[in-house]
Amino acid sequence: MKTGQFLTAAVCLLASAGCLAAAGPDSVPAFTPATAGKLISPPLPRTISSIAAAGAASASETDEPISTSAPSEIPMTPLPQNPLKITILYNNIASDPRLQTDWGFAALVDWQSEILLFDTGGNGAILLGNMQTMEVDPLRIHDVVLSHIHSDHTGGLNAFLEAAARPPVYLLSEFGTSFIQSVKNRTEAVEVIPGMEIAPGIRTTGNAGGKIPEQALMIRTGKGLVVITGCAHPGIVRIVEKAVELTGDPVYLVLGGFHLRDMSDAQMAAILADFRRLGVQKVAPSHCTGERAISLFAAEYGDDFLRTGAGSVLIVE
Numbered sequence: 001m002k003t004g005q006f007l008t009a010a011v012c013l014l015a016s017a018g019c020l021a022a023a024g025p026d027s028v029p030a031f032t033p034a035t036a037g038k039l040i041s042p043p044l045p046r047t048i049s050s051i052a053a054a055g056a057a058s059a060s061e062t063d064e065p066i067s068t069s070a071p072s073e074i075p076m077t078p079l080p081q082n083p084l085k086i087t088i089l090y091n092n093i094a095s096d097p098r099l100q101t102d103w104g105f106a107a108l109v110d111w112q113s114e115i116l117l118f119d120t121g122g123n124g125a126i127l128l129g130n131m132q133t134m135e136v137d138p139l140r141i142h143d144v145v146l147s148h149i150h151s152d153h154t155g156g157l158n159a160f161l162e163a164a165a166r167p168p169v170y171l172l173s174e175f176g177t178s179f180i181q182s183v184k185n186r187t188e189a190v191e192v193i194p195g196m197e198i199a200p201g202i203r204t205t206g207n208a209g210g211k212i213p214e215q216a217l218m219i220r221t222g223k224g225l226v227v228i229t230g231c232a233h234p235g236i237v238r239i240v241e242k243a244v245e246l247t248g249d250p251v252y253l254v255l256g257g258f259h260l261r262d263m264s265d266a267q268m269a270a271i272l273a274d275f276r277r278l279g280v281q282k283v284a285p286s287h288c289t290g291e292r293a294i295s296l297f298a299a300e301y302g303d304d305f306l307r308t309g310a311g312s313v314l315i316v317e
């Protein structure tokens, strides 16, 4: 693999039809050597686009138990040839007005030959309705990853599995036997370990620790890691740190729920400093992040803040 390679990138925010913003050249650190992959290719120039909007809502969620696990450094498959497409299918924050908003999170990851559903929102009918609006066919989804057991992330699972081709569900053993058995009654349940590859170039952090067990998704693009979080109960900084520990890769984008609603100004300042220390290039906080925290990320990141909600489509190429 090459190191210190400079790539050209453009940033484009799209609102359904038009481009709202564009930016110029960008230097991108190269990946560390990786050995575990099926395909080895150098990083390619990438572009990120997103369909944006705003809005907010709130609700509550449930809490559940425990566990931690020790991270280890695991090389990831470098590869992408095609753009990475992330579609936010479920969110309490609005973006595309055609989609129904509801408290929860779900995102579709479409990359290479993989189509993966990360979380399922809280309500199956809303999830399936939003999928239909976004022309997402449940039968084409290969894998499901559940970030954590809270109902605003798992409530749509059963209805989705009924409509889908019973894809395997990647979850944490800490979700508990009754939840895992309920999944096994419908399809294959795969208990993950940190760094486990779900599809080429797509890995899980495994349990990031804390009182509420939670995993995040790590996608190795040519621009760096794209990290997708559900609610970030272990701490959004902890999750990003774990992704860096596991891969050694630069972090291009962190997207999803950051769970910062109760943070003080001092805590938020520390978190923003940690994001900069960790080299996070772009952020797309939504769901449980909290309106004030989202506005602070927007102020800190400027053009590198992506306003996202239900119906946002981000393309990293």
Ligand SMILES: [Zn+2]
Residues within 6 Å of the ligand: 061, 062, 148, 150, 231, 233
């Ligand atoms: Zn939660």
Ligand SMILES: [Zn+2]
Residues within 6 Å of the ligand: 061, 104, 105, 150, 152, 153, 230, 231, 257, 287, 288
């Ligand atoms: Zn949540």
